Amino acid sequence: MSEATTSGALTEKVAGATPESLARPLRGLSDKAIAWLFIGPTIVLLLAINIFPLIWTIWLSFTNYRANKPNAEVKTVGLQWYERILTDADVWFAMQTTAHFVIWTIIIETVLGFGLAWLIDKKFRGHGVWTTIILIPMMLSPAVVGNFWTFLYQPQSGLFNYAVSFFTGIEPSSFQMLGDVRLSPWAIVIVDAWMWTPYVMLICLAGLRSIPDYIYEAAEVDRASPWRQFWSITLPMALPFIMLAVLFRGIENFKMFDMVNLLTGGGPGSTTEVVSITLKRQAFESWRTGYSSALAIILFVTVFGLANIYVKALNRVKQR
Amino acid sequence: MSASDQARSIVAPTSMMRRIAGALVIVYAIVTMIPLVWIIATSFKTPPDSIAYPPKIVFTPSLEGYVNLFTTRTRQSPEVLAQLPAPTTWYDKLVRSRNMVIAGPSNVVPRFVNSIIIAFGSTFLAVFLGTLAAYGFSRFRVPFKDDLLFFILSTRMMPPIAVAIPIYLMYRQLGLNDTKLGMILLYTAVNVSLAVWLLKGFIDEIPREYEEAAMIDGYTRLQAFRLAVLPQAATGIAATAIFCLIFAWNEYAFAVLLTSGTAQTMPPFIPFIIGEGGQDWPAVAAATTLFVVPIFVFTLLLRKHLLRGITFGAVRK
Numbered sequence: 001m002s003e004a005t006t007s008g009a010l011t012e013k014v015a016g017a018t019p020e021s022l023a024r025p026l027r028g029l030s031d032k033a034i035a036w037l038f039i040g041p042t043i044v045l046l047l048a049i050n051i052f053p054l055i056w057t058i059w060l061s062f063t064n065y066r067a068n069k070p071n072a073e074v075k076t077v078g079l080q081w082y083e084r085i086l087t088d089a090d091v092w093f094a095m096q097t098t099a100h101f102v103i104w105t106i107i108i109e110t111v112l113g114f115g116l117a118w119l120i121d122k123k124f125r126g127h128g129v130w131t132t133i134i135l136i137p138m139m140l141s142p143a144v145v146g147n148f149w150t151f152l153y154q155p156q157s158g159l160f161n162y163a164v165s166f167f168t169g170i171e172p173s174s175f176q177m178l179g180d181v182r183l184s185p186w187a188i189v190i191v192d193a194w195m196w197t198p199y200v201m202l203i204c205l206a207g208l209r210s211i212p213d214y215i216y217e218a219a220e221v222d223r224a225s226p227w228r229q230f231w232s233i234t235l236p237m238a239l240p241f242i243m244l245a246v247l248f249r250g251i252e253n254f255k256m257f258d259m260v261n262l263l264t265g266g267g268p269g270s271t272t273e274v275v276s277i278t279l280k281r282q283a284f285e286s287w288r289t290g291y292s293s294a295l296a297i298i299l300f301v302t303v304f305g306l307a308n309i310y311v312k313a314l315n316r317v318k319q320r
Numbered sequence: 321m322s323a324s325d326q327a328r329s330i331v332a333p334t335s336m337m338r339r340i341a342g343a344l345v346i347v348y349a350i351v352t353m354i355p356l357v358w359i360i361a362t363s364f365k366t367p368p369d370s371i372a373y374p375p376k377i378v379f380t381p382s383l384e385g386y387v388n389l390f391t392t393r394t395r396q397s398p399e400v401l402a403q404l405p406a407p408t409t410w411y412d413k414l415v416r417s418r419n420m421v422i423a424g425p426s427n428v429v430p431r432f433v434n435s436i437i438i439a440f441g442s443t444f445l446a447v448f449l450g451t452l453a454a455y456g457f458s459r460f461r462v463p464f465k466d467d468l469l470f471f472i473l474s475t476r477m478m479p480p481i482a483v484a485i486p487i488y489l490m491y492r493q494l495g496l497n498d499t500k501l502g503m504i505l506l507y508t509a510v511n512v513s514l515a516v517w518l519l520k521g522f523i524d525e526i527p528r529e530y531e532e533a534a535m536i537d538g539y540t541r542l543q544a545f546r547l548a549v550l551p552q553a554a555t556g557i558a559a560t561a562i563f564c565l566i567f568a569w570n571e572y573a574f575a576v577l578l579t580s581g582t583a584q585t586m587p588p589f590i591p592f593i594i595g596e597g598g599q600d601w602p603a604v605a606a607a608t609t610l611f612v613v614p615i616f617v618f619t620l621l622l623r624k625h626l627l628r629g630i631t632f633g634a635v636r637k
Binding site: 029031032034035036037038039041042043045046048049050052053054056057060067070116119120122123124125126127130131132133134135136137138139140141142143144147148149151152154156157158159162172194198199202203206213216217220241244248251254255257258261262276279280283284289292293295296297299300303304306307308310311314315317 | 371619
């Protein structure tokens, strides 16, 4: 590293001695200039579209600004919004709803996804084609998925209700997946699992494939039972990958909006009102810009923390 | 790895095991495809067939959903209909048989065009900026490199609704609300983080010797980048572009909050395709079908790089 620097410094010195008009065509731009020229535009764009608005949000969260009354006088209100949010029962309820959703989707997707990956790793004939087919749902638009699942969940004519009644004998019009307080949270979990199990599967599959055969061969020589092999080799060695998938799904579902907005819009009542839906209602329906900015900042901080852990996990997997 | 290689290993699954595994996976794949197949089938049903009970598995295919998707229609009394000249085209006949007349084209074509312009525009910009930045991060010593890379990634993880509040205010000030340019810039910003991370992985894999050789031969750094690195990174750039394209194509939260008319894309448009008395499901299904078919193609093209894409380039297989 230091050698490169000295030689770089030397080149600079030599270049410095060369008249500018000659040096340009000879050397072109310096590496440092190129580095900033290449990275600069991306950073500027992100500063303009992400950081500047973020700072603006922080400012707004201390004011009584309302986006639908841009000409009203803006007053600072201190930490009032933060206080109100952290003591607001509705916000805590939305947090709980979100937590439920995150936990159940992760449990179901991890179990199903890992199971599928384990089966696919047996390399049966044609596993490549079937794997590609399984992956399709996760590539679709969550909004479009949410929208067409409302069709499948129609109480009278929906395919989902019909399938349930076919297998259990329950009258298909006797339950409403999206309209019932007890069922609607599960209706969302089902759609999310349908869509994102392939994601967990794909990452778990990479984990399983990263385990070298010789470890199993050694275990076989030592007469370890398949059960023992699974618990002492397969699971621990695939664990970093499983964690990666779990963390990413956790972050994504913590901020889940699209699918819920189209499936239930937070209803019935507020039984499926996850935090993003609360935020949208406050910001774009009640136009309480200050209050929702404060809530947005709380979300930011949480996601930022989670993202930090996620990147650490990414780097751990990368070292494998 | 050939089949005979596997057969020799003592840890290879038995053929019985393989068959059971295969059967279970195939069952899962088929069950998981049913909702999609059902939507595509619904797009070829008539409105009464689409909501029939029990659900109709066998039906006479009809293009009514597609006709309804592309047109707006008005209901007319039999007297008015009788006075009209006879329908000339097949779609006129179809609409006429429901006692309606075509009033004009629907908004679906402009919305589809918006989706295409915004998706391709933002993908081009994101990949362009991303390739440059990725090369910068891959090859040069940049101060605070890890922090900058984390910053770039963290911008993608931000909840869109939280970002949408200030973006909405900022765009209102700049007159960018409900414009294609505004949406392109926004999606570029979201996609560039993915592009940088993915492309950095691809460029890291290209040996530096190529550029060094080129530079010894008298090329400048920029020429070496253009002539030695870019061709090597072509596959990676293409894969990254498809990922960006899929994101921009599928995006909903920003689109629904920041666009209402002229720049509206398909995802916020599809749920509001309504007929008489609620959602016109065959038309919705037709729009969904047209919207997801490109994704099938992309998934097929990407299947070797999917893992990389969804883990920001960390897991390479």
